[in-house]
Amino acid sequence: MNDELSLPATELVRRTLAHAKRLLPAALFHHSVRTYLYGRLLGEQRGLRPGRDYDDELLFLGCVLHDCGLSAEGDGDQRFELDGADLAVRFLEGEGVASDRAQVVWDAIALHMDREIAERKRPEIALVALGAGFDLGGGPERLPPGYTDRVHRVLPRLHAAAVLHDSIVRQALExxxxxxxxxxxxxxxxxxxxxxxxxxxxxxxxxxxxDYEGYRP
Structure with missing residues (x-):
């Protein structure tokens, strides 16, 4: 990737990227990485800068792991975002990540389906929800001309919204x-x-x- 589409350059990021790629089909893996790129850029449009206003590594971890509850390994008895949050914490703690940092990632994943709540939280949490929502539904935000085209050349969509829908429904029917x-x-x-x-x-x-016995509105 070029600088515009670069990812945080840490060993944990590299291992987590490989972990997510192993767990997820390509469509959801690409969606997860795009979530980071869009979330970071949308944050910049709001005046948020990595390293100054938020921890870029934590944002990336929340983004790239946010749909892992839809994997076979993450499939439990809860809504997929909660299963994914639990799976992410198990992975991160196994990688030696401190519990307080892992908790931020848990919150980001668990709340990414509820943007209104997520946006009231710290940037690492809010930007996961913003990035994921933008990648699936777009939005009123104006991105630099050609930016989405450059992202999609590196991370093709592969019918992301349809694959996500079918993954959610398949798990729930079972x-x-x-x-x-x-x-x-x-x-x-x-x-x-x-x-x-x-x-x-x-x-x-x-x-x-x-409560309804004898009740008259």
Whole structure:
């Protein structure tokens, strides 16, 4: 990569990059690296500079590991972002990363699906959500002319959004606990299967507290 598309030059970054490449299909691996490039650039547009305003290595770790919960190794009983956050911490602690630094990465991965919350956190967390969201849905931000073309030449898209969708749905169909009602994962499964959600009243009645007995709005 040229300087514009460079990655942090640390041994941990190199090992983590190899780890993510082993775990993920090429489409999701490329998406994860693009998440870093876009997140860093979007941060720069907000006046955030690596080394001054945030730890560039931590941002990279959060970005490149943020979808590893969709891998076979990361597939557990939680929503994929939580499984991925747990897997990332296990990997990083095995690499000797201090627990407080690993916790920042956990937060970045666990919160990347909820941009409004992530943006209230430290830059290493907020920029993961911003970068991932931009890579999948674009946004109002104006990037330098030709920048996305240069990124895509190095990291082709390979149908990233479609692969991500199918990976989420595939896991959830095999284990419904990964797609609770009213979550994004649950909604993707509902759309894929034509299912329906229980109503608020149904959920409240199933609790057994009788909150609707005798209630008149």
């Amino acid at each position: 284990n419904p606990r990964k797609a609770p009602p009213f979550t994004m994962q649950g909604e993707l499964v509902r759309q894929a299967t034509g299912g329906s959600w229980p109503t608020w009243e149904h959920l409240a009645r199933s609790a057994g507290w009788n």
